[in-house]
Amino acid sequence: MPKPTQQTRLPVAVMVSGTGRHLNHLAQLASSGELPIEICLCISSRAGVGALQFAGHWNIPVEVPDPARDLSPEAYGEMIFAMLEERGVQTVILAGFLRFLPIPARWENRVLNIHPSLLPAFGGAGYYGRHVHAAVIKRGCTLSGCTVHYVDNVFDNGPILVQRSCKVHASDDSDTLASRVFEQELIAYPEAIRMHLARMAESER
Ligand code: GAR
Numbered sequence: 001m002p003k004p005t006q007q008t009r010l011p012v013a014v015m016v017s018g019t020g021r022h023l024n025h026l027a028q029l030a031s032s033g034e035l036p037i038e039i040c041l042c043i044s045s046r047a048g049v050g051a052l053q054f055a056g057h058w059n060i061p062v063e064v065p066d067p068a069r070d071l072s073p074e075a076y077g078e079m080i081f082a083m084l085e086e087r088g089v090q091t092v093i094l095a096g097f098l099r100f101l102p103i104p105a106r107w108e109n110r111v112l113n114i115h116p117s118l119l120p121a122f123g124g125a126g127y128y129g130r131h132v133h134a135a136v137i138k139r140g141c142t143l144s145g146c147t148v149h150y151v152d153n154v155f156d157n158g159p160i161l162v163q164r165s166c167k168v169h170a171s172d173d174s175d176t177l178a179s180r181v182f183e184q185e186l187i188a189y190p191e192a193i194r195m196h197l198a199r200m201a202e203s204e205r
Contacts, residue, residue, distance in 0.1 A: 009030070009037055009038040010038070010091055010197060011037075011088050011090050012089060012093055013040060013041040013089045014026060014041075014042050014095050015045070015094050016051035016052075017044065017097050017099065018049055018050065019049070019050040020054040020095070021182070022114065022185070022186075024054040024058075026039065026093065026095070027058040027060065034190075037091075037193065041062075041083075042055040042063075043063050043064075043080065043097075044063075044064045045097060046067060047064050051095075051096075063083065073101070076099070076102075078104075081104055090110065092107070093189075093193070094111065095189070096114075100155070108150075109150050109199075111151040112149070112151065114146060114147070114148050114189050115146065115156050116128075116181050116185065117132045117144060117181075119149065122136055123155065124155045125155055127156070129178075130175075133172075133174035133175075133177040133178045133181065134174040137168065137174060144168050144180075145165035145181060146185045146188050147162070147163045148162045148189055148191075149161060164184035164187060165184070166180045
């Protein structure tokens, strides 16, 4: 199969708040031609996070709007989407982005998120990163996993694209479970982005 040309790559922004392993992985796949996206912009909710080093490594422009968190969620959302539209971004990939982002109607089904549980279990306010895995273990679940979904204006609520599961072992702590779930996340996000690309192509016919 021929590698996608620059013209056939979907212009995306990746939004981060932390270590940026997904940003790095998606940039690798984009660079090798395995995923036909172009990461035009990395937006971080915070300055100084590890993800920004990955952005630098891949020469991805970075913005850290409103780092002091002065803006209301509505004003923050308006600023972000104006920035994205100005740069021609067509799809937003939330990758560990931990600030509430109101989604305008015109962006419906164009903002994706990954969550480290099998939604709708262990989603919503307060469930992120290690907190999710600690809650899964405390509840005695024997299965966990991850979910990629379209984002709407309720936390961890929008239509689901991909879910992948893994076992929870009796010996797990939140770190060991996080690692096992993350292995599935690395498969789930590219798969979901490919599904999204196929849906976009279908809707353009
Ligand atoms: C990922 O495990 C992702 O599922 C989680 O944050 C991590 C980001 O890792 N997201 C959430 O908890 C969202 N509620 P990364 O910064 O290394 O890509």
